[in-house]
Amino acid sequence: MDFPSLSHHGGTRGVTGSCHQLHLDPTTSLLIDCGLEQGGEAPAGAQFAPIGFDVAGVQALVVTHVHIDHVGRIPALLAAGFRAPILCSEPSARLLPLVLEDSFRLSISADPIQVDRFLTLLQRLIVPVPFGQWHRVVEQDEVACSIRLQRAGHLLGSAYVECDVLFRGDEHSSRIVFSGDLGADGNPLLRAVLPPERADILVLESTYGDRLHSDRRERQQRLEAVIDRALADNGTILIPAFSLGRTQELLYEIEDILHRKSLLGEGRQSPSDDPIDAIDWEHLPVILDSPLAQRITQAYLDLHEYWSSEAQQRLSEGRAPLGFAQLVSVDTHSKHQKVVNYLKSTGRPAIVIAGNGMCSGGRIVNYLKAMLGDSRHEVVFAGYQAKGTPGAVIQASEGAEGFVQIDLDGEMYEVKAKVMTLTGYSGHADQQGLLRFALGSGPSGKKVLLVHGERQAKALLASALKRESRDRGVDVDVAIP
Incomplete structure (x- = not known):
């Protein structure tokens, strides 16, 4: 040899x-x-x-x-x-x-x-x-x-x-x-x-x-259009996201959209132990419901010297691309379940980023069970869905007409929520x-x-x-x- x-x-x-x-x-x-x-x-x-x-x-x-x-x-x-x-x-x-x-x-x-x-x-x-x-x-x-x-x-x-x-x-x-x-x-x-x-x-x-990928410069416009639709429909945007990489990129662009729309909650009071009380509903809440994603996002913040010059420029301007005021982190399972139930039963728009990215487990599954059957809500995919995963099945229902069901934890759930794939986030x-x-x-x-x-x-x-x-x-x- x-x-x-x-x-x-x-x-x-x-x-x-x-x-x-x-x-x-x-x-x-x-x-x-x-x-x-x-x-x-x-x-x-x-x-x-x-x-x-x-x-x-x-x-x-x-x-x-x-x-x-x-x-x-x-x-x-x-x-x-x-x-x-x-x-x-x-x-x-x-x-x-x-x-x-x-x-x-x-x-x-x-x-x-x-x-x-x-x-x-x-x-x-x-x-x-x-x-x-x-x-x-x-x-x-x-x-x-x-x-x-x-x-x-x-x-x-x-x-x-x-x-x-x-x-x-x-x-x-x-x-x-x-x-x-x-x-x-x-x-x-x-x-x-x-x-x-x-x-x-x-x-x-x-x-x-x-x-070939679509123009990445257009992706933020498409994400902003989804946010506008959620505000109009009083629905929740569910984004199944991988804890490492994709979540931080999404937060960075959501912060920029909210910054331009002046939807960032500034000067909020000290957070409450109750996840519902901690949300400032006068502004669009962005709920990060993944303990791992929270730890990784903090590591990203600590490692900001490795960011791009554009991202470092935002920091120098006093902005917080990954830690803005309207970002709510949900840590314990009991708080997670309370947020799920609240969003299911009320007509308040929100953005939820939860793991795991392919919907094969994790907290996103509870949101899907609670909200897939309601057309007010929207499931937004911004990443690869491997064959055979629930995420791939839901993604394939995008634009489908008629009765569509998905098996989650051994039970069938009807898909009435809107489904959208955001290209440009590869x-x-x-x-x-x-x-x-x-x-x-x-x-x-x-x-x-x-x-x-x-x-x-x-x-x-x-x-x-x-x-x-x-x-x-x-x-x-x-x-x-």
């Missing part, structure tokens, strides 16, 4: 479960991500399954970002005996324990002793790596390897990974780049993605390799963004491996890469593992 070489332990059958191993020699390797398969791609009991490969010789795990489909198998990795460093960006080092604690409690064990033991070990292994700086990972007689993290624009702390591998006796190193998940253009909170300066081998995500680069990233990374002769995408997305992106490289006179070998 020639080295460096690659093996894939996930992320090749669909859009989840990313896990790639970079072999430097027969006994030395790095692991890039260790994600969990989700949705229809996931086999039964995936969260409890053993890691499925030998961890001996793995010198480090490099985390591109902290979504579960990229880090969800870390508990299994540790259970298999992995004790090497977990390298990630500085924001990811803050966010990773929050995400994995929540996942561990929900899918493995809620026992406080086991949770504390897991978190203690995790914290001991995490090594924050600054963006843009080379970090030596392997230093042996025959081979050396350094990594560098660059901003990927997918969510706060997300990175693509450059691996520079030099074998003794070779004049030039090999550069292997793992894209992780690349963000779409125009994310208001994050800095723009720049292509790598060089890539001999590029492992490239292909989530939206078969399409966290992933579209085909044009992927081409720009892949072909902007140095000279000819590179090999591109397409992962993290459905079969059609990979095939169409492969065709586009070959066509575009020919037009540019660039030699690119495209393969699908």
